[in-house]
Structure formats: structure tokens, C-alpha cells
Amino acid sequence: MKSLRYLNKYLVKYKWRLLLGILFIAISNVFKIFPAQIIRYAFDIVKETIVQYQVLNGTYFHADFYAVLSKMLLLFGGFVLLMALMNGLFLFFTRQTIIVMSRLIEYDLKNEVFKHYQDLSLAFYKRNNTGDLMNRISEDVSKVRMYLGPAIMYTLNLIVLFVLVISTMISVNAKLTLYVLTPLPLLSISIYYVSNIINIKSEKVQRQLSNISTFVQEAFSGIRVLKAYNINMEREKAFLEETETYKNKNLELVKVNALFQPLMILLIGLSTILTIYIGGELAISGEITTGNIAEFVIYVNMLTWPVAALGWVTSLTQRAAASQERINEFLQSEPEIKNHIHTDTPIEGNIEFKDVHFVYPDSGIEALKGVNFSIKAGESLAVIGRTGSGKTTIANLIGRLFDPTQGEIRVDNKPIREFNLNQLRRSIGYVPQEVFLFSDTIENNVAFGLDLTKDNLKAVEQATKDAQVYHNITEFPKGFQTELGERGITLSGGQKQRLSIARALIKKPKILIFDDCLSAVDTQTEERILTNLKRIMKGRSSVIISHRVSSVKHCDQIIVLDDGKIVERGNHAELLSKKGVYSDLHEQQLLEEQEA
């Protein structure tokens, strides 16, 4: 339960709504109590006057007496109706304050969790799977909302009602009060157990539903592979198994749910029977009136739902506490990469790696083992090497997605940590190996956060021209407004890569990093992109990571990586003359090209 204390700051933020809610709960309950007393009064009047009415039978006053009595009862009826309406009105206000407060806190909490997610480092995302991250921001926050809304509302309601009803009941007859309230704790405890079983079973249903969603989502996004391997039958069978499990879990839940209502009605009925039986005895002995019995039946019925809700609320609160604990666990995880500098210093683009070592925290793999190089602003550096040699790691370290485990990275002759992290990342145009396009228009995918002003629209056009993808876009019937499906499935691999390049170029970055992003582009288009790059990147630095010699041969400096170490360095001509790894790679790729 301690974890829920975290939410107190939000309760303080919305204190006025909460206080108003409490006031409305109190008022609505007062309107609930009055009708019971009016009914008791009416009962007693009818009981007392019915004898007189019978005595007057046949006299002149008989009809008048009837008219007065029925008018009075009609008035009482009207009163009860009015009270019910007022109760309803204040119940509406209660929900408008407390339930709205819970929705506002849910909104704030979701935003807080998302903002924190954004600040966390890549290592955090490696450690936690996407499903878990999504669950905490959606399901867990919803469970916490149930505590802030219904749980708080029903608890307050119960407290207010208890004070009002029980004190009224005791003032009528303490003995009867004691007897009729006895089954209520039993009701509360049983509801607690039943709702716990319901919750456990619903969670199982929910989990199975997520399994089905993941299954279906993978089936859609991997549709090409599935079709190519023609394994429709196997997938259908697997899907059938998943839905069968879902059905069975749901049927179990339905069974327990079916128990819930009858159990409640049984226990409520038990209290009513007790009220009438013991109340009847007390009325016979003259301790209470028959009107009091009617009044008590109403009180007992008024109490049963809030008392039953107590069991439900306890179970809700326990679940909310567990969810909040999971949320807190994420909110308390600190980003490994911290930003201590909040002032912007213009970045020129000089980069220096001084004996940089890097070990991935989760796998323990030493991806870089003493890497040294420097790039002056305006120069281009190529990184070439076998798969797994550490090329992407260099890109990751320049963007401070990780910090080196040993050695130092300097930008403009200053340790990289002394730059505002946000500004550093804003100054870098990074084209990753795996292109990710959002389900949005081409225009928005390239502009990527920039306002679509007239100037920016021009820049989008220019960037796509520089990335050699403009003519592809204009060929689509909707041009730049073409919507890209999930992960851009309407585009070819090469088109996606070029769109991703355009997205980096539009930023006019001081440092441009191409991480093997020309692999799906033919050599002629590649040549044109690289020529455009020379023009755009004048005075800015570029890092081109590739497997292909054709992508790196024009760079000012080329480093060849092998198992995290630089094994050769120089420009294209120098490396060819060395007749080493680079020259072998060049020959091999020339041969492959000729064969192709």
C-alpha cells in the first residue's frame, strides 16, 4: 500500500475537486436518509389512522377523512420522489468531481510515465520488453485510476453513510441495529474473496488477449514471410489454440461472475429477513413501531451495496498498489546517460575518440577496444569492417546513447559530456541501419517534428531531392501526402532508406551519421547521394558506416575495424596501396559487381 503514497501529490493538486466531492457525497447521503424517515412516518400514520377510518365508516366524515389521508400520503410520496431526485443530482455532482479527478490524474500519470520513458537510456529498453513498457503505461495506470476514482468514492460514501445511517439506526433501537448489521461484514468479506478470484481470472483473460494481439500483430507485420513460407495452415492451427485457451479462460470467469450476484442477493436478503423477524418481535413487544421496521429495511438496503463495495474496493486498492509499485519501479529508474548541462554551446563538428573502450552493459561484449581517431569539422570519416566489428557502436557513442567504459570522446575539443545532451542530439543527423517510418504521410515522416511552414515544406522537397527519392514520391498519386502503412510497407527497401536519409538531411546537421543506410540503394543512386552530400556537408562532419567500398571511397579518412580495433587507416588510395584488408575487400566487391 506504501506505493500508493506516490499519488498523494496528485491528490493535493486536485484537492478542491476532492473536497467538493466529499461535500457532494455527504449531501447526497442526507437526501438518501430522509425518505426512510418519511416512509416510517407515513407507515405509522396509516397504522394509527386506519382504525379511526374504519370507525368513521358510514358517517359524514368518512369520505373527507379518506381525502385528507390520501392527500397526505401523496405529499409524502412527492417528498420521497423529490429526495430521490436530489440524491441523484448530488450523485451526479460527486461523479463529476471525484471520477473526473481520477481521469485527470490518470492523464497526468500517463504523461509523467511517458516523459520518463523518453529520458531513459537505450540500456533500459534492452532490459525491458515492449509489452511490459506498454502494460505499465496503459493497464497499470488504469488500475491505479480505479483506486483514485471508484475506490476513493465508495470508501468516502461508506464512511459518510455509516456515520449517518448507523447513528440514526442506533437512535431508534440499538438492539435491532446490532442484529441487522451482523451479516454485513460477512457480505463484505465474501465479496472481497469473490472479487479477488474475479480479478485473478480477468487478469488471465487479459494476458491471453495480449497473447492473441501479439500473435495477430506479428501475423500482419510478418505477412510477407508467412506467405513466402506458405505456413498458413500451421498459423491457423496455432491461432485456434490461442483462441481456445482464451475461450476457456473466459468461461471460467463467467462461472465466478455468475456466483457474484446471487451471493450478494442472498446476503442482502438475509439482512432483510433478520430486520423483519427481529423488528417484528420488537414491534409486538412495543419497543418500536411498524414504521420503524420499514425504515430499517430501507437502511439495511442502503448499507448493503456500500458494505459489499468495501470488499470490492479493498481488492481494487490492493491491485492498484501492486500496479503503482510497478510504475514506481520504472519512475525510479535513473537514466544511465545524464544531462548536467542545460545551456547550448554552438557545435562545430570536430570529433575525437581517445583510446575508447566500450562494453555493452547487458551482454558484457567488449565492442570497442581502444579506438582512436579524429575528424575535423567539414571532414568525412568512413568506418568499414565486418559484421559485429563495432561500427554501430561508434555511432551510438557519438550520439551519447551510451558513454564509453574507458577512454574519452571529445567534441570541439571538449569532453562530450560537457555539451547539453539535447542540443548534441539535435546537432546530429543519424540515419540508422534499420529504417523506421511512422504510420503518417511522407511529408510528416521527413519533416519529423518540424512545423510545416512554407519554408519547411520547401526544405522537405529539397531534402528528398538530395536523398534521390523525390521522383519516387512525386510518382505516387498523392505525392508527399501518401500515407505510409505500419512500418512503411508501401515503400521498397531502398526508398525507405532514402526517405530516412532525407529526414536526417532536413535537419542540416553539424554531424551526419550514415549507419549502413545505403545497402539497399543501387551504386549509381548511391554515387549521386554521396555527391549531394559533399555539397550539403561542406563545413560539417560526416561519418559513413558501410560494408561497401563504393560508399566510403570518397571519404577523407577511412578506418577499417575488426573485432573492435582499428586494423587499417588512411584514404582510399593509401589503403589500396597497403594491399591489406581494405584492398582485399575492394577486389572482392569489384569481382562481385562484375559477376552481377
Ligand SMILES: Nc1ncnc2c1ncn2[C@@H]1O[C@H](COP(=O)(O)OP(=O)(O)OP(=O)(O)O)[C@@H](O)[C@H]1O
Ligand atoms: N545493445 C547491445 N547490447 C549488447 N550487445 C550489443 C548491443 N549492440 C551490439 N552489441 C554487440 O556488440 C558488438 C558490436 O556490435 P555493432 O552493432 O557495433 O557491430 P557492427 O559492426 O555495426 O555490425 P553490423 O555491420 O552487423 O551492423 C557485437 O558483438 C554485438 O553483438
